[in-house]
Amino acid sequence: MxxxxxxxxxxxxxxxxxxxxxxxxxxxxxxxxxxxxxxxxxxxxxxxxxxxxxxxxxxxxxxxxxxxxxxxxxxxxxxxxxxxxxxxxxxxxxxxxxxxxxxxxxxxxxxxxxxxxxxxxxxxxxxxxxxxxxxxxxxxxxxxxxxxxxxxxxxxxxxxxxxxxxxxxxxxxxxxxxxxxxxxxxxxxxxxxxxxxxxxxxxxxxxxxxxxxxxxxxxxxxxxxxxxxxxxxxxxxxxxxxxxxxxxxxxxxxxxxxxxxxxxxxxxxxxxxxxxxxxxxxxxxxxxxxxxxxxxxxxxxxxxxxxxxxxxEKSDITNPENPDHEVTDGSIRFDHVTFRYNKTSDTPVLDDINLSIASGETIGIIGGTGSSKSSLVNLISRLYDVSEGAVYVGGKDVRSYDLDTLRNEVSVVLQNNVLFSGSIFDNLRWGNPDATDEQCRHACDLACASEFINRFPDGYNTHIEQGGSNVSGGQKQRLCIARALLKNPKILILDDSTSAVDTATDAKIRKAFAEEIPNTTKLIIAQRISSVMNADRIIVLNNGVVDGFGSHEELMETNAIYREVYESQTQGSGDFDEGGAK
Missing domain, CATH: 1.20.1560.10 (ABC transporter type 1, transmembrane domain)
Known part of the structure; x- marks a missing residue:
C-alpha cells in the first residue's frame, strides 16, 4: 500500500x-x-x-x-x-x-x-x-x-x-x-x-x-x-x-x-x-x-x-505485445464461443456460439429479454473477453488487435444512449474529432436526425444538456447513430438503438444504411421483427444459445420461436418475450 x-x-x-x-x-x-x-x-x-x-x-x-x-x-x-x-x-x-x-x-x-x-x-x-x-x-x-x-x-x-x-x-x-x-x-x-x-x-x-x-x-x-x-x-x-x-x-x-x-x-x-x-x-x-x-x-x-x-486494479483486457493495427474487412466469426461474466459461474451467459458473418452483410439479432443479445455483440469490440473459444474480425482474433484500432473500426451504438453537454456538433465529433461540418450533416441525414435538428433555432449549434435531457429518446438515439457513423467503421452495431423511433423512421434509417454504407457490416439488435426482417440473415437467440440463423423466409419455415413472434407482432398484439413463451 x-x-x-x-x-x-x-x-x-x-x-x-x-x-x-x-x-x-x-x-x-x-x-x-x-x-x-x-x-x-x-x-x-x-x-x-x-x-x-x-x-x-x-x-x-x-x-x-x-x-x-x-x-x-x-x-x-x-x-x-x-x-x-x-x-x-x-x-x-x-x-x-x-x-x-x-x-x-x-x-x-x-x-x-x-x-x-x-x-x-x-x-x-x-x-x-x-x-x-x-x-x-x-x-x-x-x-x-x-x-x-x-x-x-x-x-x-x-x-x-x-x-x-x-x-x-x-x-x-x-x-x-x-x-x-x-x-x-x-x-x-x-x-x-x-x-x-x-x-x-x-x-x-x-x-x-x-x-x-x-x-x-x-x-x-x-x-x-x-x-x-x-x-x-x-x-x-x-x-x-x-x-x-x-x-x-x-x-x-x-x-x-x-x-x-x-x-x-x-x-x-x-x-x-x-x-x-x-x-x-x-x-x-x-x-x-x-x-x-x-x-x-x-x-x-x-x-x-x-x-x-x-x-x-489492472484491466483484464490489454493489448498484446505486437498488436495488429489494421482491420482488413468487416467479416465476423464466432468459433465455439462461451462467455461468463463471473469466471467461477457454472452457467455461461453464451454457450458454444458458432457464427460466420461476411463483410458487408446486414445481420438482425432478436431474442427475449435476458437472451444475451448485448453480451454477444460486446465481444466483437472486446468490451469483454470470451471465456472459451475465439471471436475473429477481419480474419484475425480480436485479442490480436490494438484496442484503439479495433474499437475505431467497430462502432457500437449502445443500448443506453448517452449524450454529453455541449453543442450537437460537439457530440457528433465524439465519433470523429476531425469531421467537417458537412460530414456531420451527412451522417445526420443517414440517421434521419437532420430533419429535427434543422427545426431547432440554432440548428447544429443547439446546446445539449448533460445526458441529453433536452432532447427526446428518439432524437437522442438518432444523434448517437450519426455519431457512430462518423467513425466510418467497418462494423456497425446498433444495440436496440431504434426502439424509440417510429416504424417509418426506422425503415428510412435501414434504407439509408443499405444504400450509403453497403460495405459496412451491420448488426441490428431489435425487439421488432419489422426492424430486421429485411436483413440478409437473422440470428435468433434463446437463453444464450443460437436457436436459429438464416433469412426471414428460412426462419419462418424452420424456426418455431421466430414464426410465433412474427405472427403475434403482425397481428399487433405481441413482442418477442410473449411470442417466445408460447
Whole structure:
C-alpha cells in the first residue's frame, strides 16, 4: 500500500523532503529558547546583570524569528506537497479507471468511485500533511525536550518519561479501537453518494411518481448510518483529550511540588524549574499532536486501502505485445464461443456460439429479454473477453488487435444512449474529432436526425444538456447513430438503438444504411421483427444459445420461436418475450 501511494508523490518529493527539514529546524529553535529563559533568570535577573539580559534577549528574538521562518516555510512546502500528492492520486485513479474493461468497472459502483476520488483523497491529503509536519515535529519535540529535561534534572525528567509511556499505551488502545469503526464508515459514504446520484439523475421519475418522501427517507437512512458510525468512532477518540490534559496537569503539579522543594535545598534553580515546566508543556503538546496524527492516520488508512484498490486494479483486457493495427474487412466469426461474466459461474451467459458473418452483410439479432443479445455483440469490440473459444474480425482474433484500432473500426451504438453537454456538433465529433461540418450533416441525414435538428433555432449549434435531457429518446438515439457513423467503421452495431423511433423512421434509417454504407457490416439488435426482417440473415437467440440463423423466409419455415413472434407482432398484439413463451 505504501509503495502504491508513494509512487504518486512524483514531482513533489523535494517539497516532501523540505517540509520535515524546516520542521526540525523549528523544533530545535523552540527547544533552545527555554534554556535562554533560564539563563536570563539565573544569570541576569538574580545577579542583576543587565548586559546578560540584553544579550540573551537579543538571541531569543533571533531564535524566535528563525523558528517563525522555519514554521512558515514548513507550512508552505507541506501544503504544496499534500495538495500535489492529492492531485496526483486523483489523476492516477481517473486515468486507471479509463483503462478499465467493463468487467473491471463492474467491480466498483459509480458512487464508490466518486467517494474514492473525493472524500478518500481528501483524507489522504490531510493525513499526508500531518505526517510531513506534525509527525516530524511532535516526536522531535518530544525527544529534544526529554533530552533537555534530563540534562537539567534527571530525577524530575523521570516524571515525563513515566507519563509518555502511560500515554503511549492509552493512545495505541484508542487507535486500534477507532480504526475498526473508521474502516466501516467510509463504505457508508458510497451508499450516501449512490442515493444522491440516483435521485438527481432520475429526478423526473421521482417527481412523476411523487416519491420525494421516499427518497428523503432513503437519504436520511444513509446519512443516519454515517452519523452512527462516526459517533462510535468519536466515542473512542473523545477519551484522547481528557487523558492528555490529565497527564499534563499531573506533570505540572508534580514538577512544581517536587521542584519547589529542590529549590529550597538549592539542588535546582528557579530558571531551571521554569525551563522544566516549559519542556513539560512541550512534551505533552507533542503527545497531543501525535494523538491527532494517529487519529488522522487511523481514518486515512481505510481511505488509503480503498484508493489502492482502484490504483492496483489492472484491466483484464490489454493489448498484446505486437498488436495488429489494421482491420482488413468487416467479416465476423464466432468459433465455439462461451462467455461468463463471473469466471467461477457454472452457467455461461453464451454457450458454444458458432457464427460466420461476411463483410458487408446486414445481420438482425432478436431474442427475449435476458437472451444475451448485448453480451454477444460486446465481444466483437472486446468490451469483454470470451471465456472459451475465439471471436475473429477481419480474419484475425480480436485479442490480436490494438484496442484503439479495433474499437475505431467497430462502432457500437449502445443500448443506453448517452449524450454529453455541449453543442450537437460537439457530440457528433465524439465519433470523429476531425469531421467537417458537412460530414456531420451527412451522417445526420443517414440517421434521419437532420430533419429535427434543422427545426431547432440554432440548428447544429443547439446546446445539449448533460445526458441529453433536452432532447427526446428518439432524437437522442438518432444523434448517437450519426455519431457512430462518423467513425466510418467497418462494423456497425446498433444495440436496440431504434426502439424509440417510429416504424417509418426506422425503415428510412435501414434504407439509408443499405444504400450509403453497403460495405459496412451491420448488426441490428431489435425487439421488432419489422426492424430486421429485411436483413440478409437473422440470428435468433434463446437463453444464450443460437436457436436459429438464416433469412426471414428460412426462419419462418424452420424456426418455431421466430414464426410465433412474427405472427403475434403482425397481428399487433405481441413482442418477442410473449411470442417466445408460447
Amino acid at each position: 505504501l509503495k502504491t501511494l508513494g509512487a504518486q508523490i512524483k514531482e513533489f518529493k523535494k517539497d516532501s523532503f523540505l517540509t520535515p527539514v524546516f520542521m526540525i529546524l523549528e523544533v530545535l529553535m523552540e527547544t533552545v529558547i527555554p534554556l535562554m529563559m533560564a539563563s536570563i533568570i539565573d544569570n541576569g535577573v538574580e545577579k542583576g546583570d543587565i548586559h546578560h539580559i540584553y544579550v540573551m534577549g537579543g538571541l531569543m528574538i533571533v531564535t524566535a524569528c528563525v523558528s517563525l521562518f522555519a514554521g512558515v516555510m514548513g507550512g508552505k512546502y507541506g501544503a504544496r506537497a499534500s495538495t500535489g500528492f492529492a492531485r496526483n492520486l486523483r489523476k492516477a485513479m481517473y486515468e486507471n479507471i479509463q483503462t478499465f474493461s467493463f468487467s473491471n468497472i463492474d467491480k466498483f459502483s459509480t458512487a464508490g468511485l466518486v467517494t474514492r476520488l473525493t472524500t478518500d483523497v481528501t483524507n489522504i491529503q490531510m493525513a499526508y500533511q500531518m505526517i510531513l509536519r506534525m509527525c516530524v515535529r511532535a516526536p522531535i519535540t518530544l525527544v529534544c525536550a526529554m533530552i533537555m529535561a534530563f540534562f537539567i534534572n534527571a530525577k524530575l525528567a523521570c516524571i515525563y518519561l513515566a507519563a509518555v509511556i502511560l500515554l503511549g499505551i492509552i493512545l495505541a488502545f484508542i487507535t486500534v479501537r477507532a480504526h475498526k469503526y473508521f474502516t466501516q464508515v467510509f463504505p457508508k459514504y458510497d451508499d450516501l453518494n449512490a442515493s444522491v446520484q440516483e435521485n438527481v439523475s432520475a429526478i423526473r421519475v421521482v417527481k412523476a411518481y411523487v416519491r420525494e418522501d421516499f427518497e428523503k427517507e432513503r437519504f436520511k437512512k444513509a446519512s443516519e448510518n454515517i452519523y452512527k458510525m462516526f459517533v462510535k468512532a468519536e466515542g473512542v477518540i473523545v477519551f484522547n483529550n481528557p487523558v492528555m490534559m490529565a497527564a499534563v496537569y499531573t506533570c505540572i503539579i508534580l514538577i512544581s511540588w517536587i521542584g519547589a522543594k529542590m529549590i529550597v535545598v538549592n539542588s535546582l534553580t528557579t530558571g531551571e524549574l521554569m525551563s522544566l515546566l516549559t519542556y513539560c508543556m512541550n512534551i505533552m503538546m507533542s503527545l497531543m499532536m501525535l494523538s491527532m496524527v494517529f487519529v488522522m492516520i487511523t481514518m486515512s488508512i481505510a481511505s488509503a486501502e480503498r484508493i489502492c484498490e482502484v490504483l492496483n
